Amino acid sequence: MPPVQNARGTRDLLPAAMHARLAVIGTVREVFARYGFEPLETPAFERIETLMGKYGDEGEKLVFRILERGEGGREGKADLALRYDLTVPLARVIAQNPALPMPFKRYQIQPVWRADRPQKGRFREFYQCDADIVGVNSRVADAECLAVVHDALSRLGFPAFQIKLNHRKLLSAIVAAAGAAEFEGSVLTAIDKLDKVAWEAAFAPLAENGPGEVALTRLRAILSQPHDLEAVAAAVGDGAQAPAEELRAVLAHAAALGAKNVVFDATLARGLGYYTGPVFEAVITDGGVGSVAGGGRYDGLVGMFSGRSVPAVGVSLGLERLLVVMEERGMLVTGGTRTRALVTRFSADLDPQALGLAAELRAAGLDVETWLGEPGALGKQFKYADSRGVPFAIVLGPDEAAAGLVALKDLKTGEQRRMTRGELVEALRG
């Protein structure tokens, strides 16, 4: 028999991992719903022409393509491809549903697939967790995305995080004011590195073919107070006024919405080309955790299929990264089960009473499991429950049955005590 394996770069989510994931997804879903974002799901695969030409040459290589059924497939033709992100499907949905009321606020929590080289913690199937506001160009909408990130990270239990905010057009104005407009792409790439490396290291790649020393000195002067919006705007001059005014509005609205840990950061670049307005990124500030959420305004992308410009702003929570960090920090509910108790089976003739007790507890809203091996041999049953992480076992033997009682055993302490069924429900709820 050949060895059995899951596909390369994929993993099974066994119960312990699933409990943590369902809890985190549930929290994020609640936060999205708090703001009026509505759930959306799109199919796992799209027509291949829907995805091709959207992700650049490098991205395109990572798209999983599906063979045609029948003749075409035998000739190696592909007509479908697995979802690579959740943004292109959103753009398709918007184009196909012109009657959707705008703004359309949707969230989407689904896996995407990329044929990336698998690495520790990087998989070929992973969940994305996006919320976007489509159809309005509003600073309140931008601020809501920041507030959503704030609420999500707070409710997940992170005590210390910051949401960095910048503006794509302010970045352009900064680069232009320094006299480096024709090198914008490479300059922004360098600026984006400033949170990790020193100025010299970040700009070293530009020594050969870059804007030259005069422009870089001007740039460094403008960015000398990267968290002071007014100082940066003053240093840049006219070109900064419009984006700075937008950022002031986003900051004010975000504060009103309760997201008070938003900081302006002139060195936040967050990708190139894609964004058209405010951009942001959330970082956990205690410990060397990188970005766990990000987003911004991108007014060109959602209209790609309809040929019109559709304003859009969105946030993407790094679900897989959050799960890894929360696991490392012990922030996830541990124990692999939500089952509260194992209803043991003392003997076959008492099965009707044991099963009836299980049904009664379930009707009271408790999650209980029934022993499914042979009845008797309680030690084995306790051991099984403990190995499953189930905290309690319930015994209904002939003595208990005669007295109209049940015995509850705490599998951690070993303590066992008799009680009525009503007391049992209370004890298990505790």
Next chain:
Amino acid sequence: MPPVQNARGTRDLLPAAMHARLAVIGTVREVFARYGFEPLETPAFERIETLMGKYGDEGEKLVFRILERGEGGREGKADLALRYDLTVPLARVIAQNPALPMPFKRYQIQPVWRADRPQKGRFREFYQCDADIVGVNSRVADAECLAVVHDALSRLGFPAFQIKLNHRKLLSAIVAAAGAAEFEGSVLTAIDKLDKVAWEAAFAPLAENGPGEVALTRLRAILSQPHDLEAVAAAVGDGAQAPAEELRAVLAHAAALGAKNVVFDATLARGLGYYTGPVFEAVITDGGVGSVAGGGRYDGLVGMFSGRSVPAVGVSLGLERLLVVMEERGMLVTGGTRTRALVTRFSADLDPQALGLAAELRAAGLDVETWLGEPGALGKQFKYADSRGVPFAIVLGPDEAAAGLVALKDLKTGEQRRMTRGELVEALRG
């Protein structure tokens, strides 16, 4: 610009559909958890050799195959395939995780993909919703599957349903007792039709090449009381004793677990070959709805990758079918949103108060949306909220702000009244 379409046989799940689906999945998940089933998810695709040879020639044609990345893909080679069901992945997980404590009770709610001819209500991507108990051969386990179906259909709100129960080995004994053993396959296919057509129509295909009139007359006599287990067992004789005894135990355990609408049905065949013990199927009894759930014991399948026999029993809920039926019957929560209120924006200078109010309501656990168009023009804001199905709008104008009050407008009745923020929270919770 070419027309934009989703892939053939797939659909987008827009918010209204998603709310219904999330509610139904939530209920089913709760029921599974009540019995100690644990969540599991497996990757969307498997190595192609994992899936091939498992579904027969007809099934194999429906498997979506994924091109290799790089050179092999250019030559049309496929190395991966999309999940066709949730049972083969379960069998792989069991083989790959020999340390899983047994019984392993898992549920799995994920889409599967089949390149079937798309039809009304039949899609190429659809959710399966399976719960299986692996590793024990127990009548209590079989009964739990019936109880899970009972609880799920009850909690989803179906007032009238029946769970039909039979036994694969009793069926074989029936056919053998009639003297038709060598035609078992085609006889079972005919028996399985008896819930839809008359005896003559069901057995017409066997006129040419079948067990002959004597055997068929004997068969009809045995099946003359299809819901009376004792009568059928007596008519069959010795061969029926073991499976009949198992069915008596399943019926008794199911009743103890509270599943009281289980009926023996000697004509339930439910597929061929796959099952090895008790089989069952749930039907909604008011109206012409077919099967909405089914399952049974299949002791040969889960061990397919490990080469050992692993007992297993499982239930599959027809999620897509349930959603269609519930939609038709108005059993689903209507209204496309869970958003309770739109916080309108009266003017830009009152934005901080409006956004602060929204934040306050969210902190109180209420789902509220903020108007994201230009502030002012309340009529337009009310209209938008109403078009979204949001029941209330909240107005915070200069008068309300001065009085420390807010106005709540019921968008159905048009009634508007002023209240304190505390009263507002209560009114929205109502």
